[in-house]
C-alpha cells in the first residue's frame with residue numbers, strides 16, 4: 001500500500017512521531033527505508049487479515065521491526081511485549097478522543113434516560129459524560 005505524503009504526515013503526527021508499539025522516536029523522512037535510523041512503516045492497528053481497514057482510525061506509525069514482528073497479534077498484545085499499554089498519542093489527540101467518548105457517553109446515557117425516566121435526563125447525561133471521559137484511550 002502506497003500512502004500519499006500528506007497522509008503519512010498525518011499518521012506520523014498522530015503519535016508525535018513515535019512508534020505506537022514501543023514508543024521509540026521515528027524519523028519522518030525514513031519512511032519505508034529499512035535499516036535506516038528511526039525507519040518506520042504504516043501499521044494497521046487491527047490487522048487487515050483480522051478485518052482491519054485502511055481508514056485513518058486504524059493506521060498508526062510503527063518501527064519497521066515492530067510492525068513486522070507484530071503480525072496478526074493485536075496492538076494491545078504487541079505493546080504489552082514492550083511493557084506499554086497504549087499508543088503514545090499526543091496530549092491534544094488524547095483529549096480529542098476522550099471528548100469523543102464523553103459526548104457519546106452523554107448521548108447514550110441521556111437518550112436512555114429520556115426514554116425511561118425523563119426527569120433524570122440531565123443527571124444521567126452528566127454521569128454518562130464523566131464515564132465516557134474516563135474510558136481509556138486505546
Ligand SMILES: [Zn+2]
Nearest residue numbers: 019022063066
Ligand atoms: Zn517500535
